[in-house]
Amino acid sequence: MSLKDQLHVLVVDDMAVSRGLIVQALEWMGIRNIEVCNDAREASTRLSARPVHLVISDYNMPGGSGLDLLHTLRANKVTQRIGFILITGKADRAVIERGQKLGMNNYITKPFAPEALKTCIERVVGRL
Amino acid sequence: MSGNDLREAFFQECEDLLEALQEGLQQIDSPEHDPETVHAVFRAVHSIKGGAGAFGLDALVQFAHRFETVLDRLREGEISADGPTIKLFYRAGDHLSDLVAMARSGDDAAEPDGAELLGALDELAGDAEDEDLSDLSFQPMTLDLDMIGAPDPDAACEKAGQSASGAARWLIDFTPTAALYASGNDPALLFRSLAQLGALTVHADTSGVAPLETAEPGPPGLRWQLELETDAALPDILAVFEFVEGMCGLEITPAADSLYGEDGPKPALPDNAAPGEATAIDAASASDPTAAANDETSPPADAGAGGPDGHDSAPPPATPANVPGSPPMNGPTNGGKATGAPQPTIRVNLDRVDRLINLVGELVIKEAMLAQSIAQLELPNDSSLHAGLDGLKQLAGDIQEGVMAIRAQPVKPMFQRMFRIVREAAAATGKQVRLDVQGEHTEVDKTVIERLVDPLTHMIRNAVDHGLETPEERLGAGKPAEGRVMLSAAHRSGRVMIEISDDGGGVDRERVRAIAERKGLVTPGADLTATEIDNLLFLPGFSSKDQVSNLSGRGVGLDVARSEIEALGGRVLITSRAGAGTTFSISLPLTLAVLEGMVVEVAGQTLVLPISVIQETLQPSSVAIHPLGRDSHVLANRGDLVPLVDLGARLGYRSEPPVLDDRVLLIVQLDNGRRGALVVDRIHDQRQVVIKSLERNYGQVKGVAAATILGDGRIALIIDPDEVIGAGAEPPPGDMPAAATG
Incomplete structure (x- = not known):
């Protein structure tokens, strides 16, 4: 089985449209195991019960940012090795640097083309 | 979801976001605001920008970006939300919503001019340019592929x-x-x-x-x-x-x-x-x-x-x-319950709901037919058929209520729109106005809300334009310079009450009367009560501003607003106190689909009258009827003289009956606060009837509001008593359709 068949991805975004767009891009890449979640807290609860390989999360969400989620994931033994890609509207230095410190695997700025997201993912998990 | 679906979903999301933005700005404007509000406002604009970017809506992205930059500075505490700034934010929010509407319709010819607004925002944005991040040394971190499938060795299970x-x-x-x-x-x-x-x-x-024989509850x-x-x-x-x-x-x-x-x-x-x-x-x-x-x-x-x-x-x-190859999108989403999550909702195509409502209407009719057939069997009262029918009736009623609840929506979004109307009206008239809303969670049928927007907009503009005084006049009268318009909604005895009140000078009755006399709307010197003078405002052709202002006097007056409300089965009342302000009260039915009606018989025709207008029923023999003029009658009731109208004659079914004995009189409440008495032959029943539009299926008929289907399959007309009695001077319409047998 190829990587894209095995890879389990969780998309975290509070906006249904952004979630849809990300899922659409992932499906276009051929990734089959996609789950979605609409806030950071739900995501961390879910991930500690059922880890995935890669989390793709929006930065700006009510109730907890994408980096807050990353922080929680890295602090929990079960979830600390999950790959994490941050999606942000604006490449803000402070955000990127904090992400870097927390062990963010990669980031991408909105809006993005599916190709760009694919490159972004491939730099983390290898060729799909 | 296809690209187009997503695009539509984006615009729907925008509606929610714009509402959140509006609400957030109002909160920031109020003295006790939560710092989180600024974040919420920022997020709303940010999300609109994000989505707009994905769909290539450049104008929207550009403006949202500028707005967002300013909000970011507010968030960081670099600027403060003082009066002029918040006003600018409101305008920016309005502009953003125009841009969204424009992008949605794809009509970029109508691009609103935002140059001045952009300039003002730029001033606040300062020189916050996008940072140059080229020196940032971010290197993607590769995941260890061996660990794929086993994020945690303890819980490992290869190829999960x-x-x-x-x-x-x-x-x-x-x-x-x-x-x-x-x-x-x-x-x-x-x-x-x-x-x-x-x-x-x-x-x-x-x-x-416990064993059965000793069991206790x-x-x-x-x-x-x-x-x-x-x-x-x-x-x-x-x-x-x-x-x-x-x-x-x-x-x-x-x-x-x-x-x-x-x-x-x-x-x-x-x-x-x-x-x-x-x-x-x-x-x-x-x-x-x-x-x-x-x-x-x-x-x-x-x-x-x-x-x-x-x-x-x-x-x-x-x-x-057996979940046959369920798509990943449908994966379980209930894994972790986020605390305080909003109640899950779905968006449903309105057609589906309407179809359901129609079906429920048919169900109610069928149930009535069944009841009639069963009644004809003359079964003993304790027959199980009666119990079964009662159960069915109850269920049909519950279903109906449930379906109606689906259509019910809070008036909040409509009220939110009024803030913008007030802002614009205040700017156009140079007045200072604050709008306060109450009861915005009151739920009303979606159609009622949609059709109420125009009349409400008009009445709000009217309140700012005509109701409130200028700041100077207000200060002179010892009031604060800022006028207040109050918009409230509440449920009252099966109807929805919406009130628009202002704390202005009240109706200037002298002037209203003078204008009405000049325009020939009333006879000079007629004896008019204060309420009657106030009601002159609703007359077609009345516009109290001598010069038609470009705001509320756009050729349409309050009369149009009132007829729109009446078309919804609503009523408008005006109350006014000199120096203290004016209140318009709108009373609306909860739904447009069913009506509690009284089924009556006139000249062999079955007709329905809305129960909400009927005040009392009387025997003609018990009241004093006086002739008035050549062939009119009035009736003395509770210290009032009430015009008497034979429903059958007015609708053209028969000529005026010479004797009223063994007929029934219905005293009805009219919109202008007066009353009238209708003569009918018999009262049959009081029941819920399903409203079928006559305008859509036949054509508009004066005096008839709609039609319905009765239990025996016959069609009955639903009477609009206002038109029937109000049409006093007019000859009976000749084209009155006799109720056909269904």
Whole structure:
């Protein structure tokens, strides 16, 4: 089985449209195991019960940012090795640097083309 | 979702976001605002920008970006939300909403001019340019591929979910309390849900149940021990018991041989559960849920002993849930319950709801027909058919109510729009106005709301333009310079009341009268009460501003607003106190689909009158009827003289009957606050009728509001008493359709 068949991805975004767009891009890449979640807290609860390989999360969400989620994931033994890609509207230095410190695997700025997201993912998990 | 669906979803999301933005700005504007509000406002604009970027809506992105930059500075405390700034934000919000509307319609010719606004925003944005991040040394971190499939070695299960050994065994000890049964829950249904998760074994422990002969009503004694072998994680199991939380003793523990880790979450367990032990990490279930369900070789559950009453409450054999290749998007989303999450909602095409409403209408008609047929059988009163019919009636009523509730929406979005109207009207008239709203969660039928927007907009503009005085006049009258417009909604006795009031000078009755006389709307010197003068404002052709202002006097007056409201089955009343302000009260039906009506007979025709207008019913012999003029009559009722109108004659079914004996008089309330008496032959029934539009199916007929289908299949016209009595001077319409036999 190829990587894209095995890879389990969780998309975290509070906006249904952004979630849809990300899922659409992932499906276009051929990734089959996609789950979605609409806030950071739900995501961390879910991930500690059922880890995935890669989390793709929006930065700006009510109730907890994408980096807050990353922080929680890295602090929990079960979830600390999950790959994490941050999606942000604006490449803000402070955000990127904090992400870097927390062990963010990669980031991408909105809006993005599916190709760009694919490159972004491939730099983390290898060729799909 | 296809690209187009997503685009449409984006615009729907925008509506919510714009509403949140509007509301957020109002909160920032109020003295006690939460710092989180600024974040919410920022997020709303940010999300609009994000979505707009994805769909290539450049104008929208550019403006949202500029707005967002300013809001970011506000968020960082670099600028403060003082008066002019917040005004600018409001305008920017309005502009943003125009841009969204423009992008949605694809009509970029109508691009609103935002240059000046952009300039003002730029001033506030300062020189916050996008940072140059080229020197940032971010290197993507590659994931160790070997670990793919095994995020945690402790909970490892290679190729998650593909091996049957991933299933864990859980012991569930379940003791329902009386509350569980009292709330209508059935343990068997819970077990059935559990059986969907995997192989379930059920053992009922009846040792706590008292023998039947000594049994007293008291705490139930049944207890169940279940064993579940499943791939599902603990939260999924707990989710089954979600609705009985607190109504049962529940203990879920992993069986000794099952696979579990130590660092799992400590999920919130219902009352008696043992949180310490009930932690488990099930790496296997990170997989596609279909794999989990299909892996089961599910031995049939042990059909446990039934309850003491012989009722078999054991679940059926566990059937493996066959989720045929469910798309990943539909993966379980109830894994972790986020606390304080908003109630889940769905968006449904309005057509579907309307079709359902239509069907319910047909159901009500069918039920009425059935009732009529049964009545003709002349069965004994205790016949089970009557009981069955009553049950059916009740159910049909409940369904109807439920369906109506789907269409009901809070008036909040409509009220929110009025803030912009007030802002614009205030700017155009140079007045200072504050709008306060109340009862914005009041729910009204969607159609009513949609059709109310225009009249309400007009009346709000009218309140600012004509109701409130200029700041100078207000200061002179000892009032604060800022005028106040109050918009409120509330449910009152089966109707919705919406009030628009201002604290202006009240209706200037002298002037209103003078204008009405000049325009020939009233006879000079006529004896008019204050209410009658106030009501002159609603007359067609009345515009109290000598010069038509470009705001509320756009050729349409309050008369148009009123007729729009009346078309909705509503009524408008005006009350005014000199120096203290004016209030317009709009009373509306909750729904446009059904009506509580009185079924009457006139000249062999069956007609329906809205029960809401009928004040009393009288025998002609019991009241004094006086002739008035050549062929009119009035009737003395409660110290008033009330015009008497024969419904049959007015509708052209017959000529005026010479004697009124053994007929019935209905005293009805008219919109202008007056009353009238209608002569009908007989009262048949009072019932809910389904409104069928006559305008859509036939054409508008004066005096007739709509039609309905009765229990016997006949069509009956629903009478608009205002038009019938109000049409006093006019000759009876010649083209009155006689009710056809359906």
